[in-house]
Amino acid sequence: MLRKHARVAAIAAACSALCAMSTPAAAQQEHHGVTAGTAQVVVMGTAYCAEGTPLSGAIVQLFHGPAAGRHLVATSVTDATGRFAVRTGGGTYTLEISYPGHEPHRQQVTLATAPLNVGAVRLQFRPLKLDAMTTSAERDAVQLRSGATVVGARASAAAGGSIADLLRTVPGVELDAYGRISMRGSTSVLVLMNGRRIPLTGDALVAFLRQMPATALERIEAGTAASARQDANGAAGVVNLVFRDDAARRTGMRSLAGSMATEDHYMGSAAATGNVGDILNWDAIYSLSGMRPRTDSKTARWSLVPGDLPLQTDQDSRAREKHRLHSILAGAAATPTPNTSLALRGAYSWMEGANQNSTAFVYTDAAGNMGTSSTSSMLEHVIPSAELSAVASVDRGGVRFTSEARTSFVEEDFRGDYYDEVAGYRYTTTGMASRQREHVLRNDLGMRFSGISVDVGQESQFRTTTAAHNATHFGATVSQAYRYETEVHAGYLAAHRSTGGVRAEAGMRVEADRTWIQLGAARARTAVRFFPSISGEWTDARRALLYRLAYGRRISRPGPEMLNPFSMDEDDTNEYIGNPSLLPEVSDQVEFGMERHGSRLTLQLTPFLRWTRDPIRPIKAATARGGSTTTLENLIRMRAFGADGSVRARPTDRTVVTLVASVAHMETTADVFSRSGVYATARLTVDLRVAENTTAQLYAYRRSAQAIEQGEILPAFTSDLALTQRLAGDRARVTLRLNDPFRSDRLDFRIADAAFTEATRRRTARPLLSLFASYAVGGAPREDAPVRPEGPARIF
Numbered sequence: 001m002l003r004k005h006a007r008v009a010a011i012a013a014a015c016s017a018l019c020a021m022s023t024p025a026a027a028q029q030e031h032h033g034v035t036a037g038t039a040q041v042v043v044m045g046t047a048y049c050a051e052g053t054p055l056s057g058a059i060v061q062l063f064h065g066p067a068a069g070r071h072l073v074a075t076s077v078t079d080a081t082g083r084f085a086v087r088t089g090g091g092t093y094t095l096e097i098s099y100p101g102h103e104p105h106r107q108q109v110t111l112a113t114a115p116l117n118v119g120a121v122r123l124q125f126r127p128l129k130l131d132a133m134t135t136s137a138e139r140d141a142v143q144l145r146s147g148a149t150v151v152g153a154r155a156s157a158a159a160g161g162s163i164a165d166l167l168r169t170v171p172g173v174e175l176d177a178y179g180r181i182s183m184r185g186s187t188s189v190l191v192l193m194n195g196r197r198i199p200l201t202g203d204a205l206v207a208f209l210r211q212m213p214a215t216a217l218e219r220i221e222a223g224t225a226a227s228a229r230q231d232a233n234g235a236a237g238v239v240n241l242v243f244r245d246d247a248a249r250r251t252g253m254r255s256l257a258g259s260m261a262t263e264d265h266y267m268g269s270a271a272a273t274g275n276v277g278d279i280l281n282w283d284a285i286y287s288l289s290g291m292r293p294r295t296d297s298k299t300a301r302w303s304l305v306p307g308d309l310p311l312q313t314d315q316d317s318r319a320r321e322k323h324r325l326h327s328i329l330a331g332a333a334a335t336p337t338p339n340t341s342l343a344l345r346g347a348y349s350w351m352e353g354a355n356q357n358s359t360a361f362v363y364t365d366a367a368g369n370m371g372t373s374s375t376s377s378m379l380e381h382v383i384p385s386a387e388l389s390a391v392a393s394v395d396r397g398g399v400r401f402t403s404e405a406r407t408s409f410v411e412e413d414f415r416g417d418y419y420d421e422v423a424g425y426r427y428t429t430t431g432m433a434s435r436q437r438e439h440v441l442r443n444d445l446g447m448r449f450s451g452i453s454v455d456v457g458q459e460s461q462f463r464t465t466t467a468a469h470n471a472t473h474f475g476a477t478v479s480q481a482y483r484y485e486t487e488v489h490a491g492y493l494a495a496h497r498s499t500g501g502v503r504a505e506a507g508m509r510v511e512a513d514r515t516w517i518q519l520g521a522a523r524a525r526t527a528v529r530f531f532p533s534i535s536g537e538w539t540d541a542r543r544a545l546l547y548r549l550a551y552g553r554r555i556s557r558p559g560p561e562m563l564n565p566f567s568m569d570e571d572d573t574n575e576y577i578g579n580p581s582l583l584p585e586v587s588d589q590v591e592f593g594m595e596r597h598g599s600r601l602t603l604q605l606t607p608f609l610r611w612t613r614d615p616i617r618p619i620k621a622a623t624a625r626g627g628s629t630t631t632l633e634n635l636i637r638m639r640a641f642g643a644d645g646s647v648r649a650r651p652t653d654r655t656v657v658t659l660v661a662s663v664a665h666m667e668t669t670a671d672v673f674s675r676s677g678v679y680a681t682a683r684l685t686v687d688l689r690v691a692e693n694t695t696a697q698l699y700a701y702r703r704s705a706q707a708i709e710q711g712e713i714l715p716a717f718t719s720d721l722a723l724t725q726r727l728a729g730d731r732a733r734v735t736l737r738l739n740d741p742f743r744s745d746r747l748d749f750r751i752a753d754a755a756f757t758e759a760t761r762r763r764t765a766r767p768l769l770s771l772f773a774s775y776a777v778g779g780a781p782r783e784d785a786p787v788r789p790e791g792p793a794r795i796f
Helices: 005-021 163-167 202-211
Strands: 028-030 040-049 059-064 071-077 083-089 091-098 105-111 116-123 142-145 148-152 189-193 217-223 237-243 253-261 265-276 280-291 294-303 312-337 340-364 370-395 399-420 425-449 452-473 476-499 502-519 521-540 545-556 574-577 585-597 601-613 616-622 628-634 637-652 655-669 674-691 694-703 706-708 711-713 716-727 732-739 747-752 756-765 769-778
Touching: 040 091, 040 105, 059 083, 071 083, 083 091, 091 116, 105 116, 142 601, 142 637, 142 655, 163 202, 163 217, 202 280, 202 312, 202 340, 202 370, 616 756
Parallel strands: 040 116, 189 237, 574 628
Antiparallel strands: 028 071, 040 083, 059 071, 059 091, 091 105, 142 148, 148 217, 217 237, 253 265, 253 769, 265 280, 280 312, 294 312, 294 756, 312 340, 340 370, 370 399, 399 425, 425 452, 452 476, 476 502, 502 521, 521 545, 545 585, 585 601, 601 637, 616 628, 637 655, 655 674, 674 694, 674 706, 694 716, 706 711, 711 747, 716 732, 732 769, 747 756
């Protein structure tokens, strides 16, 4: 919240006097590039969020030199009251202040002999950078924090690919061969778009992430401890996709980007922003893509019990896919008065695709007799989706009121034809139409008094999902339908305060939900749940250390694809069937983080403990035809404990090395089995500035074996190599990327059940080579622009 000018001036004067007379409130590390014997001058100030709350643990850095070749001179972290002080020699520098979920603040400062007080600095909650305004090498665009990771889209050479390609490089986020997102070994991840839940789920979300160009993104935020203000979904964590949709601090800008790759992949995007004085700002981005991926899989299944099941079944499948996407995102923000604002946003995407699959089976019975069969299928889908939101905000100094209304729809139409290749006829035709509608209304009141900031609000969500399924088998048609309705009414209260060397936040979110299911007979469920969250941070200024302790309870409600009892698979021998009777899984998580920020080295370690009730997991069973059926079931409980860690080092001015690792021990308990094991991942990224405007990036990822409910997922390894050339003062860039050169990115898993064992290897071929180019015109900063109320909400 905005403070009165007199109060700001008083605080700034107090900070100036305090820092001039005593040791700086925040520790710092001087860069060796400062000339020995140069008189040290202090830069001081106080960092706040847009609402006026002091930011504890924000990173403060001083850079020297032009944007393309600048180097770090000194660094510091803010204390619990948001104050900072940095010492360096006289000269002209770029002061940069950054904090997760906020846009970095940059300004030029000139130091002579007297201390310089920059006063109160406010960081905004919204994306501000556009192509023309990325001012430094990619190495400065990654923030590795305890409980939150922020990666700028242009920080990775994968920005020339899809959002899924970029997500693969985000520390703490995993993508398997099916495109499913997981964090700390769990797929219960909430995906947001600009701070709001994305309407797509399941296969539709996977298709969107695989096809949407990453050039549409400003950054990706991933965290494990969200505030009570946010949607309680996402038991394992939250991934926030921040799209470049904020023109509030830009003059008119136009940009084009495109990429081509092997395997018939292409992507492109065009963006534009503009304004009408200081009253109206607008932005729009159009994206398209096309791809033809290939997926090969081999499965060997052995029966362990006598009966009708074949003793051994060998399955060899080859799938050829074709996908296209068109997407439009647009918005406008108006500020009719300095204290009142209104924002309107809309998004529309249209996806279509086809999957042509061929499968060969070899059966062996107990007597050694062998039999063969061959099937093929053609699956086609069309998925349009749209979202419209409006946000109104009134700020009266100590009180801020925000109201948001949002509506969305997703329509999924599938058709499948299945053929017997040996007999030469089509034996089954299936079709499914799924419709999802969602309406959200949210009101938030923020107040600040006596050093305490309080947020109290209400949120109501209404979602309806329907599905109609028709199957014609040898001329006989069977039709089925189901309807799923859910209402969630939530109220929340969150308060945070900074005092002394500690910053604390506590919140409570209460959700009352009603679920109504109709599949044959109708049934309903109601529940009231409480979701507390507590977090605290304190800074050891002398050692440049920051400590963080957080606890939160989250929920993962089953999505439409998990509830859908109808199957649409590549072959009708191996089916994946949802369960309309699933209960949501609820998780409690505690984590303790430690960070140390220096001019050359940044360290972070976060041990965690998570326990889950009613975890939702896939259970596979063998069928009499030698195939399998996978269903979803609620198990009893799951426990996981481990740690995330990262090291980011700058051994030279031209090199940045980032190593991120995670290890966890997970244990799952069910009625008939229990599984436990250790799961570990490691990522290595090396950024090398080869020349003034040329950078190279090496990325390598390794995952250990992971225990699952009926078996284990085998280890995997992948790597990328990229070369980027910046042109025209960083307005243009060209990236050549070599993807998975060893072709080792695959999913291997084994299942050991009481009735059968199974070994599967699945690999989707990624393009080996890709070429990406982008160019932007305009986009100069507008320091006098009003603050735009809409954008990513405070997540972490």
